[in-house]
Amino acid sequence: MKSIVYALFSAVLVAGLSVPAFATVLAAPGTEDYRPPKIETQTPVNYPYLLRARSIEGFARVVVVVDQQGRPADVVVYDASHPQFGMALARSVREWTFQPALVEGEAAQSRVILRSDFSLRGTVTNMTTTEFLMNMLDRFTNPDFYRLSRFDELDRLPERTKEVAPVFPEEARGMDLTGEVMVHFVIDPDGKVRVPGIRRAEDELLAAVALQAIQEWEFTPPTRKGRPVYAHGVQPFTFK
Structure with a gap:
């Protein structure tokens, strides 16, 4: 037993945070038999009105579980310079679709990190499958900074x-x-x-x-x- x-x-x-896929197989990013998920369609990430009105810029990161059909099965805000940025990014990402990760050519569930940088000149969102650290400077200098406990x-x-x-x-x-x-x-x-x-x-x-x-x-x-x-x-x- x-x-x-x-x-x-x-x-x-x-x-x-790391992104090994779980289905019937598991592979680490960077190996030959793993292809990370790709963003297929996305809705715009809306700039929170009150923050834009006050000319406040910042960022947010969310953790996303992408299922085998390429849908966001779960989304959690990891950290954000202001909570409103995190909520805006999470709300948008729940409507996105992805090409699922592939392990040995088969679709697999995976986990990715999405970051949006909110600038008055425009919002840019990037995806990563690497481990990352929290923004230590914001954590100690920004009273509005949000992160997981x-x-x-x-x-x-x-x-x-x-x-x-x-x-x-x-x-x-x-x-x-x-x-x-x-x-x-x-x-x-x-x-x-x-x-x-x-x-x-x-x-x-x-x-x-x-x-x-x-x-x-x-x-x-x-x-x-x-x-x-x-x-x-x-x-x-x-x-x-």
């Missing part, structure tokens, strides 16, 4: 209220698979898991079953200084 160990999540001190900044560590164990497909249950998978994800103010992705995995099948399981987990709603927040954390799974 294979055992699965998953300790309570780790606090994220430096937040990074880290677990170590919350009033208390979220507790799992619903837990689903990873389940192997029938054809894989006799295989001797061992290794560790590191999943990072966001908990929303309702305690739901959002935009989960693989940070590190020693086996693509282990990664797939861990990712499918954590999407069903639920937690006590995260709060910071008494206010509901979105929180970003990391969950290790050890299969042995």
Whole structure:
């Protein structure tokens, strides 16, 4: 009988997001058998009226899960110089369509990062599949700066209220698979898991079953200084 160990999540001190695809296969960007998703159609990102009226410029970044049909399955604001920029970008991206990521020629679910820079001369949006760091200067100098909260900044560590164990497909249950998978994800103010992705995995099948399981987990709603927040954390799974 294979055992699965998953300790309570780790606090994220430096937040990074990666985009391995999860379907029946998993591949890292940059390898020969992986082609990242591409933007196919997009609606304009509207400049928030009040910020434009005050001649305020800035940026926003969102994390997007693109499904196998090229639709944005989930969108979460990662950070923004002003919350209104984040909401504007997320609202627009939910209407976009993509060419799905391809792994060995087959469509696969993936996770990407979209950034919009809001300038009075125009708005420019770019997509990346690389890891990134938050804008540290804005974080410390801009009182309006918004970002996901880290677990170590919350009033208390979220507790799992619903837990689903990873389940192997029938054809894989006799295989001797061992290794560790590191999943990072966001908990929303309702305690739901959002935009989960693989940070590190020693086996693509282990990664797939861990990712499918954590999407069903639920937690006590995260709060910071008494206010509901979105929180970003990391969950290790050890299969042995």
